[in-house]
Amino acid sequence: MRITFTMEGGIAYFPGLSRPVTIDSSELLKQEASELERLVEAARFFDQPATTGPPARGAADYYQYTITVEVRGRQHTVRVTDLVEDAGLQVLLRYLRAKAKALRAAARTPPSPEHPDKPE
Amino acid sequence: MRHMMKDDPTTTVGSTVNGLARLFSQPRSRLYCILPPHMLESIAQNGTPQQRSRALQTLAIDHTLRALRVAPSSAAPATRRRPGMLMLAEGQKRRTISDARHDQNLPGSVVRAEGAPPTGDPAVDEAFDGLGATYDLFWDAYDRNSIDDEGMPMDATVHFGQDYNNAFWNGERMVFGDGDGELFNRFTISIDVMGHELTHGVTEDEAQLVYFFQPGALNESMSDVFGSLVKQYMLKQRADQADWLIGVGLFTAKVNGVALRSMKAPGTAYDDPVLGKDPQPAHMITLSIPSGTTAAYTLIQASPIMPSTLLPHGWADTLGRRRAVSGTRCCAIRD
Ligand SMILES: [Zn+2]
Numbered sequence: 001m002r003i004t005f006t007m008e009g010g011i012a013y014f015p016g017l018s019r020p021v022t023i024d025s026s027e028l029l030k031q032e033a034s035e036l037e038r039l040v041e042a043a044r045f046f047d048q049p050a051t052t053g054p055p056a057r058g059a060a061d062y063y064q065y066t067i068t069v070e071v072r073g074r075q076h077t078v079r080v081t082d083l084v085e086d087a088g089l090q091v092l093l094r095y096l097r098a099k100a101k102a103l104r105a106a107a108r109t110p111p112s113p114e115h116p117d118k119p120e
Numbered sequence: 121m122r123h124m125m126k127d128d129p130t131t132t133v134g135s136t137v138n139g140l141a142r143l144f145s146q147p148r149s150r151l152y153c154i155l156p157p158h159m160l161e162s163i164a165q166n167g168t169p170q171q172r173s174r175a176l177q178t179l180a181i182d183h184t185l186r187a188l189r190v191a192p193s194s195a196a197p198a199t200r201r202r203p204g205m206l207m208l209a210e211g212q213k214r215r216t217i218s219d220a221r222h223d224q225n226l227p228g229s230v231v232r233a234e235g236a237p238p239t240g241d242p243a244v245d246e247a248f249d250g251l252g253a254t255y256d257l258f259w260d261a262y263d264r265n266s267i268d269d270e271g272m273p274m275d276a277t278v279h280f281g282q283d284y285n286n287a288f289w290n291g292e293r294m295v296f297g298d299g300d301g302e303l304f305n306r307f308t309i310s311i312d313v314m315g316h317e318l319t320h321g322v323t324e325d326e327a328q329l330v331y332f333f334q335p336g337a338l339n340e341s342m343s344d345v346f347g348s349l350v351k352q353y354m355l356k357q358r359a360d361q362a363d364w365l366i367g368v369g370l371f372t373a374k375v376n377g378v379a380l381r382s383m384k385a386p387g388t389a390y391d392d393p394v395l396g397k398d399p400q401p402a403h404m405i406t407l408s409i410p411s412g413t414t415a416a417y418t419l420i421q422a423s424p425i426m427p428s429t430l431l432p433h434g435w436a437d438t439l440g441r442r443r444a445v446s447g448t449r450c451c452a453i454r455d
Contacts, residue, residue, distance in 0.1 A: 011287045012380035048315030056291030058324030060331060060339065063286055078286060090224045094282055101283060101300055107394050
């Protein structure tokens with residue numbers, strides 16, 4: 001299973017946080033891979049509408065997430081915002097955000113030579 | 121089970137939005153707003169060739185959009201209910217802070233209401249004080265009684281989601297995440313961010329700017345300006361003493377940056393291996409981008425810069441600000 005996850009919006013635009021994150025379950029530990037499959041199934045992902053419709057009028061700065069899941073020849077894309085009410089999608093989103101955070105944190109190590117520790 | 125009816129307006133808007141998403145696929149696109157036809161027509165007339173063809177395509181395929189354009193605010197009568205002098209004289213805050221307890225369901229449970237003492241939870245108390253400071257600016261400087269000028273209760277939810285790196289306005293309340301501790305601290309830490317979110321409510325009440333392209337950019341700009349003014353008013357600063365930064369204190373020590381945006385020195389707020397480099401362009405003039413898919417994103421990012429160009433023209437005191445902001449609006453439309 002392959003998941004592509006993109007975040008847009010928010011109170012500020014950060015180039016580094018706007019790049020799509022791809023998660024390939026074949027690269028995950030077996031337990032995490034099956035947990036991810038379970039989350040996708042529990043979210044009834046392939047039955048979810050492509051978008052949950054516009055948020056309330058006047059709403060601003062919420063994130064919009066695009067999730068694409070490819071599994072066994074099937075592919076489906078769902079766009080939701082922070083205001084998504086579906087519990088299954090909320091849980092899946094929580095996992096994806098945490099995963100994206102972990103992958104991004106890897107970008108900080110090893111420390112970039114442009115930003116050496118400040119001298120005392 | 122979710123039932124998708126063929127004639128369900130939500131479904132139609134959804135697929136329309138998908139169409140827009142494809143046509144206007146941008147790094148920071150606002151896919152859920154509804155583009156009014158006059159805007160599309162204007163883009164069709166005045167945009168770059170690429171923008172024009174996109175706008176024309178949209179106009180052609182998208183008649184349902186017009187029919188379904190959510191119009192309660194724009195269709196509302198121009199006359200507004202204004203509070204009588206008695207109400208105005210009261211100027212009372214009505215704040216309520218709720219706790220989502222790291223869930224994503226709003227509003228969460230009430231943890232502090234008007235008149236209650238501090239709770240000891242920094243997120244709760246900062247939100248409470250931030251709402252108060254925002255109320256004070258609008259009331260003291262503009263005689264504006266809360267978000268809608270009719271004493272609307274000010275509501276906020278804190279501890280939204282897990283590791284949630286954001287603050288937003290859901291159309292009715294401000295919502296704050298705690299940050300992930302890796303990149304961001306809690307979003308109530310910065311009073312201008314609170315002013316920014318509440319100002320989205322004011323803007324929606326006054327102008328109903330579409331959250332897309334230039335109107336979306338202007339909406340963000342208004343929020344940044346008033347967000348900063350809330351902070352300046354609290355600190356009793358003059359405009360030339362202010363840092364004009366949005367979101368000081370939000371970054372953790374790991375991040376190489378000072379704030380989300382700088383209105384004084386656009387493009388210098390952060391430069392970090394994880395977040396990237398602050399892309400804010402410095403002037404509206406740099407927006408005459410001939411072509412390319414990044415135009416809309418650049419517009420949105422650039423607009424908050426305008427206030428800094430107005431600084432020399434009299435942002436010296438709070439009372440002068442309303443005029444200056446009107447100037448911003450003219451400037452944006454002209455550009
Ligand atoms: Zn905003």
